Amino acid sequence: MTQTSLPEPDAETLRGLGDLETIDLLIPDCNGLLRGKRINPSALEKAYSAGICLPASIFGADITGNTSEATGLGFEIGDCDLLCRPVTGTLQAIPWTEHTSAQLLMEMFHEDGRPFPGNPRHILRSIASRLADAGLRAVIAVELEFYLLDNKLDRNGHPQAPVNAHTGQRDATTQVYYIDDLDSYQDFINEVREATRIQRIPADTAVAEYAPGQFEINLEHRDDALAACDDAILLKRNIKAIAAKHGMQATFMAKPYGQLAGNGLHVHVSLYDPQGNNLLAGVQDHATTPATLRHAIGGLQQSLHDAMLLFAPHANSFRRFQAECFVPLNGSWGYNNRTVALRIPAGEAHDRRIEHRVSGADANPYLVTAAILAGIHHGVSRQIECDAPITGNAYMQTKAEIPRTWHDAQTVFAQSEWVRDYFGEDFQHIFTALKAEELRRFEQQITPLEYQWYLRTV
Numbered sequence: 001m002t003q004t005s006l007p008e009p010d011a012e013t014l015r016g017l018g019d020l021e022t023i024d025l026l027i028p029d030c031n032g033l034l035r036g037k038r039i040n041p042s043a044l045e046k047a048y049s050a051g052i053c054l055p056a057s058i059f060g061a062d063i064t065g066n067t068s069e070a071t072g073l074g075f076e077i078g079d080c081d082l083l084c085r086p087v088t089g090t091l092q093a094i095p096w097t098e099h100t101s102a103q104l105l106m107e108m109f110h111e112d113g114r115p116f117p118g119n120p121r122h123i124l125r126s127i128a129s130r131l132a133d134a135g136l137r138a139v140i141a142v143e144l145e146f147y148l149l150d151n152k153l154d155r156n157g158h159p160q161a162p163v164n165a166h167t168g169q170r171d172a173t174t175q176v177y178y179i180d181d182l183d184s185y186q187d188f189i190n191e192v193r194e195a196t197r198i199q200r201i202p203a204d205t206a207v208a209e210y211a212p213g214q215f216e217i218n219l220e221h222r223d224d225a226l227a228a229c230d231d232a233i234l235l236k237r238n239i240k241a242i243a244a245k246h247g248m249q250a251t252f253m254a255k256p257y258g259q260l261a262g263n264g265l266h267v268h269v270s271l272y273d274p275q276g277n278n279l280l281a282g283v284q285d286h287a288t289t290p291a292t293l294r295h296a297i298g299g300l301q302q303s304l305h306d307a308m309l310l311f312a313p314h315a316n317s318f319r320r321f322q323a324e325c326f327v328p329l330n331g332s333w334g335y336n337n338r339t340v341a342l343r344i345p346a347g348e349a350h351d352r353r354i355e356h357r358v359s360g361a362d363a364n365p366y367l368v369t370a371a372i373l374a375g376i377h378h379g380v381s382r383q384i385e386c387d388a389p390i391t392g393n394a395y396m397q398t399k400a401e402i403p404r405t406w407h408d409a410q411t412v413f414a415q416s417e418w419v420r421d422y423f424g425e426d427f428q429h430i431f432t433a434l435k436a437e438e439l440r441r442f443e444q445q446i447t448p449l450e451y452q453w454y455l456r457t458v
Contacts, residue, residue: 005045010091010104014044017093017102024094024103027084028233029058030120030434031313032364036084036106047104051083054108059118059430062438063314070433073118082116084108090230092199096191096241103237105230117426120366121226127370127422128225131377136279137272138373139353140228141221145263145361146239147256148185148213149249159256161213162248171212185215188246192217195238201231211260221268225369232265232365254312254360255319262320262327263361267372268345270353271296271380280352289389296354297342297386299379300372301331304341304358306416307371308402309409309435311359315442318406320360328357329400332390339394358402374422406442410435 006014023044025036035058039047046052060073067074090105108116115122131138147159150170154160161171166184189206196203202220217235222228236252243250255262271279271292282290312318320327328341333354336346343355359368378384390397403409413419414432423431 006048007088009089013091018100020102021099022101025052025106026103027054027106027108028120028366029061030364030431031063032233034237048086051085053081054084055079056082060434062434068434068437070437071430082108082110095195095198096245117424118430120364123423123427124225124229124366124370127373131373134377134381135274137223138225139221139223139270139272140225140369141219141268142228142232142365143216143218143266144232144235145214145216146250146252147263148243149251151247151249188242191242192238195242196235199234201235203235214261225373229365229369252361254317254362261325264357265359265361265363265365265368267356267369268353269372278350278352281349282352292380294386295379295383296376297333298384300342300375301386302384303375303378303418304331305403305412306418307375309413310367310371311363312409313435314362315406317360317362318404321404323395330398330402332394332398333386334390337390340390378418406439410439
């Protein structure tokens with residue numbers, strides 16, 4: 001393999017990696033799980049020149065890895081392979097392995113070069129292009145919350161916080177933004193920071209969140225929505241791998257503890273015109289709110305129901321939606337207010353942006369961002385007006401309006417003309433079928449609580 005056969009900047013990266021032993025070819029599926037192949041370095045040139053084959057059924061794989069035949073991506077098409085090609089600029093070292101290794105993101109295409117419609121990265125690219133055609137450029141930043149857990153479950157089979165390295169005890173209290181908690185897990189945080197530096201993932205701040213062992217790592221803003229979501233998906237891989245190296249488990253499950261805060265995926269988005277002006281900038285009051293900001297919020301409010309399955313894609317996702325848990329229950333918005341769904345953070349007018357606070361950290365960042373940009377395009381292109389901003393506690397002033405169950409979210413998604421318009425009929429079918437199969441299998445399970453309540457009493 002010659003180094004010059006790779007496009008820049010990947011060729012430059014390869015020259016600095018030394019003697020590689022393995023390379024992981026990664027493709028995020030509909031659930032945001034990384035699937036792919038581990039290859040020898042000698043096969044890298046072929047991956048760039050001819051592509052590598054993976055079965056289309058990886059986009060019909062449910063959360064357990066089983067192919068949902070109802071997607072039409074399994075036996076119906078002979079479980080056929082399609083070509084996957086590298087995403088230029090994503091070749092990176094893997095710093096946490098004992099041997100010298102690297103990773104590379106891939107995308108799936110039909111044989112004639114058409115993007116495969118079940119690939120979430122293609123979906124996001126298509127929607128971002130519609131914004132660009134309207135003269136709008138989105139700048140995106142992603143925030144991810146997660147829990148660090150002990151590798152061992154408690155005596156009831158439930159997750160538990162890890163033992164604090166400083167105190168020798170399990171953390172049991174909530175100390176939001178507590179610096180001592182960052183100190184207690186400094187070795188883990190420092191290794192994540194170093195890994196993101198090596199991989200050129202623009203991680204910014206780390207904070208202790210609202211529960212024992214819960215943290216948030218923020219990513220810097222990007223003027224490329226695809227790159228912003230690449231950062232998020234690879235940051236999750238970093239965090240999980242490094243937590244395991246430190247004898248812990250990291251989870252992005254939306255609600256791992258019933259009585260504690262859930263994990264959110266918050267997306268910050270601002271809009272710029274071709275001259276570099278922030279179209280959301282303006283005075284911080286409703287009477288003088290810029291039209292583009294009003295219409296963007298209006299579109300996000302109107303599309304919230306249709307997109308809910310993308311924001312909350314799993315059964316556990318809906319455990320997170322509880323009042324006064326910093327999780328929105330409707331499409332409310334407001335300035336500098338964490339009780340609403342669409343928050344306009346405090347700051348200078350030229351930095352004005354929308355913080356979308358609906359999604360759980362278990363959601364696929366490509367699909368979440370695609371839904372947000374589609375909602376914004378929907379609102380701006382149709383000049384949809386938003387309602388009045390909320391001041392104070394939105395939980396006391398508004399009603400819960402979002403689909404509150406996994407089943408309801410699936411029904412709305414499957415019937416939505418908005419989803420069909422922005423995500424395509426093929427993807428709508430694939431994702432609907434995938435989630436319906438997961439729901440069917442989930443509802444076949446009998447929970448311990450059912451045995452406790454009913455086995456002897458009825």
